[in-house]
Amino acid sequence: MSTATASTVADTCAAAKTAARTLASMPSSTKDAALEAIAQELLSREEEILQANAEDMRAGREAGLSEALLDRLMLDRQRLGGIAAALRDVAALHDPVGEVVEGGRLANGLSVRKVRVPLGVVAVVYEARPNVTIDATALCLKSGNAIVLRGSSTASSSNAVLAAIASQAAQRAGLPAGCIGLLGGGREELAELATQTETVDLIIPRGGEGLKKALSEVATVPVIYAASGNCHVYVDRGAELQMARAIVLNAKVQRPGVCNAAETLLVDEAVAERYLPPIAEDLLAAGVSLHVDEAGRALAGSLAERMAPASEEDWATEYLEMTMAVRVVDGVQEAIEHISRYGSGHSEAIVTGDLAAARAFQVGVDAACVYVNASTRFTDGGELGMGAEIGNSTQKLHARGPIGLRELCAVKYLVEGDGHIRG
Amino acid sequence: MSTATASTVADTCAAAKTAARTLASMPSSTKDAALEAIAQELLSREEEILQANAEDMRAGREAGLSEALLDRLMLDRQRLGGIAAALRDVAALHDPVGEVVEGGRLANGLSVRKVRVPLGVVAVVYEARPNVTIDATALCLKSGNAIVLRGSSTASSSNAVLAAIASQAAQRAGLPAGCIGLLGGGREELAELATQTETVDLIIPRGGEGLKKALSEVATVPVIYAASGNCHVYVDRGAELQMARAIVLNAKVQRPGVCNAAETLLVDEAVAERYLPPIAEDLLAAGVSLHVDEAGRALAGSLAERMAPASEEDWATEYLEMTMAVRVVDGVQEAIEHISRYGSGHSEAIVTGDLAAARAFQVGVDAACVYVNASTRFTDGGELGMGAEIGNSTQKLHARGPIGLRELCAVKYLVEGDGHIRG
Numbered sequence: 001m002s003t004a005t006a007s008t009v010a011d012t013c014a015a016a017k018t019a020a021r022t023l024a025s026m027p028s029s030t031k032d033a034a035l036e037a038i039a040q041e042l043l044s045r046e047e048e049i050l051q052a053n054a055e056d057m058r059a060g061r062e063a064g065l066s067e068a069l070l071d072r073l074m075l076d077r078q079r080l081g082g083i084a085a086a087l088r089d090v091a092a093l094h095d096p097v098g099e100v101v102e103g104g105r106l107a108n109g110l111s112v113r114k115v116r117v118p119l120g121v122v123a124v125v126y127e128a129r130p131n132v133t134i135d136a137t138a139l140c141l142k143s144g145n146a147i148v149l150r151g152s153s154t155a156s157s158s159n160a161v162l163a164a165i166a167s168q169a170a171q172r173a174g175l176p177a178g179c180i181g182l183l184g185g186g187r188e189e190l191a192e193l194a195t196q197t198e199t200v201d202l203i204i205p206r207g208g209e210g211l212k213k214a215l216s217e218v219a220t221v222p223v224i225y226a227a228s229g230n231c232h233v234y235v236d237r238g239a240e241l242q243m244a245r246a247i248v249l250n251a252k253v254q255r256p257g258v259c260n261a262a263e264t265l266l267v268d269e270a271v272a273e274r275y276l277p278p279i280a281e282d283l284l285a286a287g288v289s290l291h292v293d294e295a296g297r298a299l300a301g302s303l304a305e306r307m308a309p310a311s312e313e314d315w316a317t318e319y320l321e322m323t324m325a326v327r328v329v330d331g332v333q334e335a336i337e338h339i340s341r342y343g344s345g346h347s348e349a350i351v352t353g354d355l356a357a358a359r360a361f362q363v364g365v366d367a368a369c370v371y372v373n374a375s376t377r378f379t380d381g382g383e384l385g386m387g388a389e390i391g392n393s394t395q396k397l398h399a400r401g402p403i404g405l406r407e408l409c410a411v412k413y414l415v416e417g418d419g420h421i422r423g
Numbered sequence: 424m425s426t427a428t429a430s431t432v433a434d435t436c437a438a439a440k441t442a443a444r445t446l447a448s449m450p451s452s453t454k455d456a457a458l459e460a461i462a463q464e465l466l467s468r469e470e471e472i473l474q475a476n477a478e479d480m481r482a483g484r485e486a487g488l489s490e491a492l493l494d495r496l497m498l499d500r501q502r503l504g505g506i507a508a509a510l511r512d513v514a515a516l517h518d519p520v521g522e523v524v525e526g527g528r529l530a531n532g533l534s535v536r537k538v539r540v541p542l543g544v545v546a547v548v549y550e551a552r553p554n555v556t557i558d559a560t561a562l563c564l565k566s567g568n569a570i571v572l573r574g575s576s577t578a579s580s581s582n583a584v585l586a587a588i589a590s591q592a593a594q595r596a597g598l599p600a601g602c603i604g605l606l607g608g609g610r611e612e613l614a615e616l617a618t619q620t621e622t623v624d625l626i627i628p629r630g631g632e633g634l635k636k637a638l639s640e641v642a643t644v645p646v647i648y649a650a651s652g653n654c655h656v657y658v659d660r661g662a663e664l665q666m667a668r669a670i671v672l673n674a675k676v677q678r679p680g681v682c683n684a685a686e687t688l689l690v691d692e693a694v695a696e697r698y699l700p701p702i703a704e705d706l707l708a709a710g711v712s713l714h715v716d717e718a719g720r721a722l723a724g725s726l727a728e729r730m731a732p733a734s735e736e737d738w739a740t741e742y743l744e745m746t747m748a749v750r751v752v753d754g755v756q757e758a759i760e761h762i763s764r765y766g767s768g769h770s771e772a773i774v775t776g777d778l779a780a781a782r783a784f785q786v787g788v789d790a791a792c793v794y795v796n797a798s799t800r801f802t803d804g805g806e807l808g809m810g811a812e813i814g815n816s817t818q819k820l821h822a823r824g825p826i827g828l829r830e831l832c833a834v835k836y837l838v839e840g841d842g843h844i845r846g
Contacts, residue, residue: 021763025786106808110797119819120789201819222820243842250844340444362837363448366543374533374840383845384836385529396542396624396833397645398821410819413807414785417797419666421673422806 009192013199015178016121016146022176023144024118028095034173035091035138039084041169042134042162046080049165052157053130060154072128073155083134086388090138093387096405097144111416116409118144120201123193124390125150125215127207130158136204137166137180139390143408146179148200150193153185187214194219201410204391204403224399226391229259229346230318231376234335234361235279237270238354243373245279247351250375253286257320259392260347260369260379264315264325266335272328273299280307280326288322295328315342332357336364343367345394347376368394368401432615436622438601439544439569445599446567447541451518457596458514458561462507464592465557465585469503472588475580476553483577495551496578506557509811513561516810519828520567534839539832541567543624546616547813548573548638550630553581559627560589560603562813566831569602571623573616576608610637617642624833627814627826647822649814652682652769653741654799657758657784658702660693661777666796668702670774673798676709680743682815683770683792683802687738687748689758695751696722703730703749711745718751738765755780759787766790768817770799791817791824 023031042049053075060070096116103113122145124136133149140147151159163182171177183189194203194215203223205211212225233251235244251262267275276296280303283290291310292300300307307326314325315338329335332350339348349371350361358372369379379401381389386404393399399407446454465472476498483493519539526536545568547559556572563570574582586605594600606612617626617638626646628634635648656674658667674685690698699719703726706713714733715723723730730749737748738761752758755773762771772794773784781795792802802824804812809827816822822830 021787021789024789104808110801112807114824117789222818224820240842246842246844254845358839364444366444366447366540367835369836369838372837372839374838374843375845377845378533378838378843379836384535384838385527395645397647400834401537401836411823412790413792413802413824414795415792415797415801415807416781416795419663419669420797420801421669422677422798422800 009183009189010196010199012181012183013121013123013148013193013196016148016181017199019176019178020118020120020146023141023146023179024097024120026144026175028097030174031095031142031144032091034141034170034175035087037169037173038134038137038166039087041165042080042084045165046077049080049158049161050075050077052161055157056155063154065154069128069154073130073158075130075158079131083131086135087138090142090388093142093405095142096409099406101411108420109418110420113414114411115414116406117412119408119410121146121148121199122408123148123150123200123203123221125190125193125203125205125207125211127152127211128154130155130162132206133159133162134166135388136390139388139405139408141170141175141179143405145408146181148181148183148193150183150189151185156185190214191218194221197221206391224391224393224395224403226259226393228318228344228394229261230264230316230342230344231260231262231347231349232264232266232335232339232343233262233349233351233376234266234329234332234339235268235271235275236332236335236350236352236354236357237268238352238357239268239271239275240351240353241271241275241278244275244351245282247349247373247375248279249282249286251349251377252283252288252324253322254375254377256322260376261320262324262349262376263317263319264327264342266327266329266338267296268332268335269295269328269330272296276300276326277303283324286322288324290324290326292326293328296326299328318344332360336361339365339367346392347371347379349374349376368392432606432612433619433622435604435606436544436546436571436616436619439571439604440622442599442601443541443543443569446564446569446602447520447543449567449598453597454518454564454567455514457564457593457598458510460592460596461557461560461589462510464588465503466507468588469500472503472581472584473498473500475584478580479578486577488577492551492577496553496581498553498581502554506554509558510561513565513811516565516828518565519832522829524834531843532841533843536837537834538837539829540835542831542833544569544571544622545831546571546573546623546626546644548613548616548626548628548630548634550575550634551577553578553585555629556582556585557589558811559813562811562828562831564593564598564602566828568831569604571604571606571616573606573612574608579608613637614641617644620644629814647814647816647818647826649682649816651741651767651817652684653687653739653765653767654683654685654770654772655687655689655758655762655766656685656772656774656799657689657752657755657762658691658694658698659755659758659773659775659777659780660691661775661780662691662694662698663774663776664694664698664701667698667774668705670772670796670798671702672705672709674772674800675706675711675747676745677798677800679745683799684743685747685772685799686740686742687750687765689750689752689761690719691755691758692718692751692753695719699723699749700726706747709745711747713747713749715749716751719749722751741767755783759784762788762790769815770794770802772797772799791815
């Protein structure tokens with residue numbers, strides 16, 4: 001384990017690169033056995049892990065961390081069990097390495113296969129939660145990548161023990177030394193990591209806008225930024241209104257602090273009079289503050305008193321809390337226009353029974369995930385059948401939407417001939 | 424056409440973004456008809472194009488451009504015919520937009536489809552050749568993208584006429600205004616283009632290291648850099664030596680100035696004595712200068728006098744001319760090691776009849792295209808069955824190898840339910 005020898009960032013990344021070359025050709029069975037070995041080792045060394053975590057918790061309390069942060073930092077027997085279970089879930093997934101994406105035989109007899117291969121070295125930069133140390137390691141190793149971890153300094157004792165255990169178990173199971181590297185949590189380490197273009201193939205930051213800004217200013221290594229989500233639900237005139245109430249309520253309140261939660265409700269004027277009062281009741285009863293445009297408040301009757309006027313700023317805001325903006329639009333086209341202007345390209349939903357409206361929305365909305373008659377909350381690698389995810393991308397290149405095992409791969413063309421030369 | 428109104432870079436890109444939203448949902452038939460209309464218009468306005476090109480040629484001669492550059496700049500009736508034919512070839516390709524990449528129904532009944540969608544606005548930055556104006560336009564429009572062209576100022580008259588003709592023909596065929604934008608050829612325009620993150624989704628530079636450096640210093644828009652290619656052919660002990668002679672000769676001399684030409688020949692020591700003298704004869708007879716390691720020269724007999732010693736620098740050099748480095752290695756593993764150390768991840772070939780060696784090479788070599796018993800010269804979108812290419816990528820994210828129509832697309836998840844909410 002790299003921190004044990006106080007090696008530099010460059011050394012850790014170089015060791016990961018060397019390990020990656022071996023990892024790339026390892027069979028799934030070896031990688032899966034390593035994940036199982038890590039799971040067992042974590043469970044059998046529970047005391048050691050919880051002790052290290054208690055140190056971080058003590059230091060965190062002394063440093064005055066908020067209760068929310070302390071909760072993220074905390075490990076207990078149950079959470080450790082969850083981490084071990086997640087390792088086994090990843091081990092059970094299909095190995096993406098070697099999958100033939102496209103292929104065929106050309107007219108001249110050359111055989112061409114485009115196959116998935118590991119990216120090489122993936123660095124994951126994350127904040128307090130120590131479980132990410134293991135979750136991210138599982139996804140990277142399963143996809144044949146070496147991983148360089150750069151966690152938060154508030155979790156340094158927990159991360160050091162977790163990474164050491166994972167590294168030892170992985171090596172005993174036959175994975176190469178260096179395949180799990182851990183860096184210190186300082187800004188200097190981050191800046192040095194961000195420029196290791198010779199050895200690091202991708203950096204995935206899991207954190208807020210501060211981390212994004214810090215990285216984007218210095219990174220020369222490719223970065224896939226996790227998403228901010230200004231997500232909308234549009235209730236069309238063709239909607240079954242009971243369904244639309246359930247979907248909007250779910251999209252807003254089931255877990256308001258995450259990127260796939262809905263922030264703005266767009267209502268077709270043709271159903272606004274019937275739909276707005278009951279959904280407003282639902283949302284207000286659930287504790288949601290409503291910021292509503294003039295047309296919406298005019299239809300809300302006595303409920304209007306409990307609504308705030310919506311401003312331009314509301315359309316552009318990702319609240320990440322129990323607040324929702326509401327706007328009346330004149331149909332699906334205006335909904336698409338609104339989303340095009342204010343959306344962040346994350347998750348957008350239409351509720352409708354009208355096929356033409358659904359198709360127009362699917363084609364016209366430019367986002368990672370476009371939903372018809374389902375909640376935006378399904379944007380998640382686990383929910384969408386990808387098994388697990390290491391983050392969620394709203395960028396268009398390489399990975400858009402959940403970053404799962406396949407998205408941690410590149411491709412390679414394998415071309416076979418019988419002495420073919422170009423004429 | 425944007426230059427006609429002397430609009431700014433930002434205006435041109437914004438107009439392209441607006442056009443891109445319409446283009447994204449246009450059926451293949453409309454896009455194909457537009458490419459055909461451009462082809463016809465180019466042929467019918469030949470005089471006008473050749474006159475503009477003659478102006479560029481005159482200015483180029485006065486400015487003292489080299490004959491090689493002037494040749495790239497030059498258009499004549501035959502070359503225009505080639506440009507029109509290329510448009511029709513692209514029109515005949517399969518439209519990537521809407522292709523379902525993956526899909527299925529989840530356990531909870533949600534239908535998930537991952538489909539290809541256009542990236543949006545693609546900017547292409549290129550040097551002298553005016554044909555790129557049309558070739559790049561064809562690939563971008565076919566894949567549903569708007570294009571912003573930034574050609575060389577040496578070709579400004581040619582590019583202006585070509586882009587104006589293409590833009591007029593495309594609009595008459597029903598494509599939206601703004602879908603083809605042309606910028607001036609100055610450094611300021613390039614720097615401004617490189618930061619249009621709100622409107623430009625991707626920049627593809629087609630040019631040398633100077634352009635790459637200029638862009639990488641300023642770009643905040645995603646860029647896919649075209650490749651440099653330090654490509655190898657490894658002749659294994661299991662090779663049929665006649666085949667190996669033909670492949671090495673082809674890979675080196677058929678067109679030495681391009682990125683998929685071979686630069687270094689690696690020879691297995693087990694066959695070096697039999698293989699090296701005849702291939703050296705072939706290469707020397709073809710006019711290739713040979714830079715050979717000590718072991719190789721020791722086996723070359725009297726030919727050694729016509730060889731230069733190879734140094735570390737040779738292994739790392741992309742000659743792009745009639746020079747080849749030669750090294751004797753002790754087998755496929757050492758060949759893989761050498762390629763891993765010096766290769767640029769472009770195109771690598773093994774010649775062998777031995778299946779284990781072929782498989783080891785395919786898995787162990789980390790490059791965009793890995794060949795067994797075929798010349799590296801096939802790395803090209805047209806040759807590999809992708810129809811055409813806009814460049815060749817050695818980066819791992821998004822596009823690796825030829826950048827064809829599919830690589831000019833992003834993906835989008837379409838999720839359909841019956842009122843699904845997350846529990």
